[in-house]
Amino acid sequence: MSLFINLSLNGITNGMIFAAVALGLVFIWRATHIVNFGQGSMAMFTTYLAVTLLDRHLNYWLAFAAALVAGLIMGAVIETILIRPLRGKPALNPVIVTLGLFILLEGMAGSIFGIGNRSFPPAFSQAGLTFGHTKVAFSHFDVFILAAVVVLMLGTLALFRATSLGLRMRAAAFAPEVARLLGVRVGRILTLGWALAAVAGSLAGLLVAPTVSFSPNFMDLVLVYAFTAAVLGGLDSPVGALVGGLVTGLALSYVGGYLGSSLEPLGALAILMVVLSARPEGLFSRPEPRRV
Amino acid sequence: MPSPDGRTPTRLSGVPWLRWLRLPRQPLLRHLLFGAVAAVGFYLLTSSLSAFNNFRVGEIALYVIALAGLSLLTGTNGQISLGQGAFMAVGAYTLGVLTTHTHWPMAVDVLAAIVLSGALGVVVGIPATRLKGPYLAGMTLILALALPRIADKYTAFFGGDQGLTVNAPTPPGTIDPQRWLTWIQLAGAIIVLILLANLTRSRFGRSFRAVRDDEIAAGLAGIHVARTKVLAFTVAASCAGLAGAFLGLSIGVVNTGEFSLTLSIYLLAGMVLGGAGTLVGPWWGAIVIVFMPGWSNSIANSFSLGSAVAANLSLVIFGLVLIVVMMAVPMGIQGGVSWLVGRALSLVPGIGQPRGSRGPPDIATTPDITTGGG
Numbered sequence: 001m002s003l004f005i006n007l008s009l010n011g012i013t014n015g016m017i018f019a020a021v022a023l024g025l026v027f028i029w030r031a032t033h034i035v036n037f038g039q040g041s042m043a044m045f046t047t048y049l050a051v052t053l054l055d056r057h058l059n060y061w062l063a064f065a066a067a068l069v070a071g072l073i074m075g076a077v078i079e080t081i082l083i084r085p086l087r088g089k090p091a092l093n094p095v096i097v098t099l100g101l102f103i104l105l106e107g108m109a110g111s112i113f114g115i116g117n118r119s120f121p122p123a124f125s126q127a128g129l130t131f132g133h134t135k136v137a138f139s140h141f142d143v144f145i146l147a148a149v150v151v152l153m154l155g156t157l158a159l160f161r162a163t164s165l166g167l168r169m170r171a172a173a174f175a176p177e178v179a180r181l182l183g184v185r186v187g188r189i190l191t192l193g194w195a196l197a198a199v200a201g202s203l204a205g206l207l208v209a210p211t212v213s214f215s216p217n218f219m220d221l222v223l224v225y226a227f228t229a230a231v232l233g234g235l236d237s238p239v240g241a242l243v244g245g246l247v248t249g250l251a252l253s254y255v256g257g258y259l260g261s262s263l264e265p266l267g268a269l270a271i272l273m274v275v276l277s278a279r280p281e282g283l284f285s286r287p288e289p290r291r292v
Numbered sequence: 293m294p295s296p297d298g299r300t301p302t303r304l305s306g307v308p309w310l311r312w313l314r315l316p317r318q319p320l321l322r323h324l325l326f327g328a329v330a331a332v333g334f335y336l337l338t339s340s341l342s343a344f345n346n347f348r349v350g351e352i353a354l355y356v357i358a359l360a361g362l363s364l365l366t367g368t369n370g371q372i373s374l375g376q377g378a379f380m381a382v383g384a385y386t387l388g389v390l391t392t393h394t395h396w397p398m399a400v401d402v403l404a405a406i407v408l409s410g411a412l413g414v415v416v417g418i419p420a421t422r423l424k425g426p427y428l429a430g431m432t433l434i435l436a437l438a439l440p441r442i443a444d445k446y447t448a449f450f451g452g453d454q455g456l457t458v459n460a461p462t463p464p465g466t467i468d469p470q471r472w473l474t475w476i477q478l479a480g481a482i483i484v485l486i487l488l489a490n491l492t493r494s495r496f497g498r499s500f501r502a503v504r505d506d507e508i509a510a511g512l513a514g515i516h517v518a519r520t521k522v523l524a525f526t527v528a529a530s531c532a533g534l535a536g537a538f539l540g541l542s543i544g545v546v547n548t549g550e551f552s553l554t555l556s557i558y559l560l561a562g563m564v565l566g567g568a569g570t571l572v573g574p575w576w577g578a579i580v581i582v583f584m585p586g587w588s589n590s591i592a593n594s595f596s597l598g599s600a601v602a603a604n605l606s607l608v609i610f611g612l613v614l615i616v617v618m619m620a621v622p623m624g625i626q627g628g629v630s631w632l633v634g635r636a637l638s639l640v641p642g643i644g645q646p647r648g649s650r651g652p653p654d655i656a657t658t659p660d661i662t663t664g665g666g
Contacts, residue, residue, distance in 0.1 A: 037433070082619070085619055095372055096560065096564055096614055097618045099614055100561070100611045100614025103607045103610055103611040103614075104607070104608055104611025106611075107605070110607065217553075220553065228430075263445060265434055266438040266439075266441065269434045269435060272430070272431050276427060276431065277422070280422050
């Protein structure tokens with residue numbers, strides 16, 4: 001029973017991280033109808049920037065903030081240079097370009113920062129908390145993870161629901177032509193969507209890094225789990241990303257705990273195959289009508 | 293533009309010296325002819341090369357097989373797959389397990405590798421029929437990450453880190469073993485290319501292209517869209533299975549390190565670089581895949597960039613290849629070459645190629661080059 005509780009707690013924590021990356025995928029999907037397979041590598045890169053700054057004895061939270069800002073800039077630059085010229089091209093082209101970005105960034109990180117494993121200090125203690133007399137697999141750092149992702153989610157909700165920028169972003173995603181006629185700078189909005197997605201990814205990278213000894217491919221699995229989560233939630237729904245992230249996190253935690261961690265990716269594949277066979281539009285979005 | 297006898301001209305009949313050669317009109321005969329010419333050429337080539345260079349020619353041949361399957365899947369049928377490396381792993385492990393646990397002839401093991409990876413292609417291809425590009429890419433990406441871990445989990449059966457040992461086939465008579473293996477691999481590549489060239493010229497090939505261009509229209513025209521997509525996926529997976537088995541024979545050992553996600557992405561890059569939807573493009577892609585590690589080492593050394601860069605330069609270059617080719621020349625090397633040849637010929641008056649300012653074709657509309665062979 002205590003194994004089950006610990007696996008559940010672990011699954012929720014991981015699920016929140018998947019949800020953060022999935023939220024980034026959702027931002028980009030809503031803005032440009034592209035799945036950004038470079039999302040994980042971009043986060044990896046900014047995490048390496050943060051750890052390099054920490055090596056130079058910069059304040060922890062300054063390095064943390066620097067990584068988020070670096071993500072913001074990186075997302076905007078990548079959208080402008082790589083994604084914008086692909087508009088109107090067949091749907092396969094951006095898929096291939098973001099896959100190119102994926103290994104390009106991994107190769108660059110390996111070249112610049114070295115391929116050896118690094119460690120990232122956690123912001124808070126990673127020792128399990130004690131409730132009564134039982135120690136559970138839930139630490140101060142896990143609380144921080146939950147809080148950070150909840151803040152990210154609430155911020156997203158506030159942005160979309162309560163600000164005029166959010167309204168413009170929704171308009172640009174929903175009907176770009178009409179939005180443009182009504183004075184929305186659609187191009188800039190799309191760039192902003194990519195930038196915010198990269199921030200969400202960078203945050204996830206900073207939250208994952210202390211829990212693993214990391215190398216340039218440490219976000220690969222996080223990316224595919226987040227993709228599973230995003231597809232489960234329907235790829236265009238932020239709420240779907242959160243629920244999908246939690247479901248994926250819990251399911252994979254049980255698979256890893258009861259069957260062995262090397263079967264976790266296979267579990268994600270199974271979830272994805274079932275979801276895509278039974279309900280390809282995901283749990284939280286409507287099927288698109290086919291147009292002839 | 294119909295040719296004088298009312299037939300739609302193929303690319304071949306547009307090239308004057310080939311028309312002058314009076315090649316057979318029957319596609320199978322023509323492809324067999326190309327195959328025979330290629331076989332003679334390769335015989336002369338391999339006889340003059342050292343054992344190490346023959347090893348590399350054999351590796352090129354096996355990557356050609358994997359890339360040709362991927363090229364058919366992506367270029368002709370419009371499906372993207374990052375699972376090609378995973379299917380290669382299935383082929384290689386099938387061969388490894390069978391040679392370790394049974395004493396069947398090598399040909400049976402290789403056949404089993406093709407069949408088993410093809411069968412897995414059906415399993416993965418069925419949910420894939422409902423998926424559009426990015427979803428399929430994501431699903432096959434997970435496949436590429438997940439499958440090798442099964443071998444890590446069941447180490448007793450799959451040999452764990454050590455992997456499974458595979459012995460190269462024994463040559464008849466006094467033939468050099470490496471040369472014999474290279475011949476087998478080249479023969480495999482030629483046979484696969486002839487079969488794929490015929491497939492793309494057949495009813496199935498037309499269905500593949502119809503489904504790629506417009507699924508709904510293809511369905512309304514009576515094509516069974518799902519079945520067509522599964523067939524393309526199965527063919528691509530079988531090709532990868534054969535390539536994987538050949539890779540096992542080449543390096544003599546099968547372990548998971550060979551079949552990382554990187555392999556799948558390199559294959560995608562090689563296919564895109566050569567030109568999706570062509571059967572000549574895979575040769576360009578395979579040459580780049582086989583020689584890139586050596587090239588990036590010598591580049592890193594000549595600029596004294598250090599070992600970290602040397603180890604990662606291939607990744608950087610393949611990443612750039614994927615990005616730059618997609619943005620600048622989406623039809624790849626082969627598409628670019630045939631476009632240039634076509635433009636050059638159209639400048640000469642009185643030669644078959646239609647005039648006009650036709651731009652280079654895009655990845656999803658690349659016409660198939662069905663000249664096969666080498």
